[in-house]
Amino acid sequence: MITQELKDYFCRHFLGRVKVSRLPVGMELPRVVSCKREAAVHPVRTRIEVTGSSLFVARDILCSSRGFRFSSQLARVRGAKIAKYALGELRTHTVPKLRAAVLENMRRVAVLPQERTNRLQWQPVRPKKDDEILLAWFGPIVEDAVMKLTLNKQQGVLLIWYNLQSRRFDAKGLYLYRRLGARENLEWRWL
């Protein structure tokens, strides 16, 4: 302290200097602290997820055991209140074994005619007169058992209805001719 005073004294006398001290006049800006509070929102509810799954025999399985039960007052599924739960045990459904039911139906097939196609191309025996053309050969046919014959002209097929009670077995062939001349017509001949 004395040293500083001595320094100032000699400076003033010998160097003519006066110590000038700087005194700041400005004040520091005050620190502004906000008292506003931010509230962090955290949901405390448990998130409910509803997962659906379809079972192939869903209508035969009742999924309602104790583990599945919860109060309808507490839970809402997609906004809708759950009102009712099916009660009961887990029910399993057995798949029935594949079966083939066989039905007898003789009447169905008895009315169907037998069919004969024209096999003239294979028939080596072709008896014919000069004034006729051989058109077709149908066989074998048991002539004495025949009840009705019809020619399907569009398909060239002969339809045969047999008498189901007949005991005849002698088969023949049926030739179809076209007669030439003024009175041109078709003619059937058994051989």
Added chain:
Amino acid sequence: MAASSNSLGYIVVEGADGLFRGASLVVDLRGIPMDFRHTDPIRPTRLERILYGSALEVYLREELILESLAGAVEVKPALWICREPDLVAPLKSVTKGRVLFLAPSSRAPMEAAGNLENAGENGAVYMVQADSVSAPLRVAFPDNTREDEVRQTVGLLVEAAKTMELLEPFGRIQKALASLGEE
């Protein structure tokens, strides 16, 4: 079950668009029907298709339909005829009788009715001239069929071909099934 030595049994099993059914027709040697049976159509559900997997079709055709039909027939035929070659073996094991597969051919006729010729394929497959007014028929017997049994069966075919067309009953079965399907 009455056995008839003068009858032929035709059996058809169909499976298309997921629908299976079958029919059998026993005829005398003139083609006159003696017994006709058919199964209700079977349409396996999706679950059954999953459960049975690839075995479903074989099970339906070879066991369920074939076995049910052959078991239900009251007139036991002397010979069972099918038109699907893969049914020959199961039909043989189900019926324990004579069985063959029959199909038309476009081959030139052989010399005489009763002639048979090995078709040169695997198994017992023959070309058979059943009558003198048609092309030979392609006939397949179950494996291990003895030669004398083949000749005996061909003899029956020749006998039947004198009074009926051997493949014609398949057409009638088809028509009967079609009419049942329309109901």
